Amino acid sequence: MYLVREKIFISLILLLSATISCASSDKLLNHDHELISAGTLTKLLKKFLINKGIESSPSINKNKKYKNCGEPLKFFPVFQSWNTVEVVCNGPKNNWNLLIRTRANASLQDNTSKEIQKNNMIIFSKKSLKKGQIIAKDDLVFKNVKKNIGADIFNNIEDLVGRKLKQNVSLGFPIRSRHLQLDWVISKGDKIDIIQSIGTIFISASGVALENGQKGEKIRVMNLSSEKNLVAWVLNEKKVTTQTNINRN
Numbered sequence: 001m002y003l004v005r006e007k008i009f010i011s012l013i014l015l016l017s018a019t020i021s022c023a024s025s026d027k028l029l030n031h032d033h034e035l036i037s038a039g040t041l042t043k044l045l046k047k048f049l050i051n052k053g054i055e056s057s058p059s060i061n062k063n064k065k066y067k068n069c070g071e072p073l074k075f076f077p078v079f080q081s082w083n084t085v086e087v088v089c090n091g092p093k094n095n096w097n098l099l100i101r102t103r104a105n106a107s108l109q110d111n112t113s114k115e116i117q118k119n120n121m122i123i124f125s126k127k128s129l130k131k132g133q134i135i136a137k138d139d140l141v142f143k144n145v146k147k148n149i150g151a152d153i154f155n156n157i158e159d160l161v162g163r164k165l166k167q168n169v170s171l172g173f174p175i176r177s178r179h180l181q182l183d184w185v186i187s188k189g190d191k192i193d194i195i196q197s198i199g200t201i202f203i204s205a206s207g208v209a210l211e212n213g214q215k216g217e218k219i220r221v222m223n224l225s226s227e228k229n230l231v232a233w234v235l236n237e238k239k240v241t242t243q244t245n246i247n248r249n
Helices: 002-033 038-050 111-115
Strands: 035-037 065-067 074-078 081-090 095-101 121-125 140-144 184-186 191-198 201-209 218-223 228-234 239-241
Touching: 035 038, 038 081, 065 095, 191 218
Parallel strands: 191 239
Antiparallel strands: 035 065, 074 081, 081 095, 121 140, 191 201, 201 218, 218 228, 228 239
């Protein structure tokens, strides 16, 4: 009788252990389902860049995993170059961003990214443009300026293509944010990251926008650490950079 009871007791322990093990496995599977592997992230980024005609070899730690967004990831060029890409997750539950070196094939990138590496290159109208017109790439040209002509200017053609003009722009005039229908990326008072690059090292400081800004536009910001006011270019809804003539390789 004692042996029978002992066998039943052992069987119950084994059954309970198996149940706990299954539950743990299910939990682990569910947890893994909520993560994005480095391999998956690499494939998504490479596919995104291939659609832009850019071959790449993203540098991502193979052992890393990232929280699933629940919606498509967003990819932004850093300093108007796809050699470094910011991956942004703005999901309903998860919110994160990541900078990735892509080792993009520079020979396949748009000539625009090469042109804007020159000092003080900004965008001017190549022809007379009319109110209500949708800006095309052929409407724009880069020019080198030797003096400060204001903060509401642009230095990346892609930031202007497809935008709608709210007033006429004469031939040879710089394209300014006031010429465009409003499309704010950053609003006055928004908390932002101010980025600088020294070689391959990125330095980020917390800041606040002192005025509204459209993508690619130059705006005034304040470094919250030093409490100094700066002028910076808008990269996306979270980041600005104080540099335009940096090494993008």
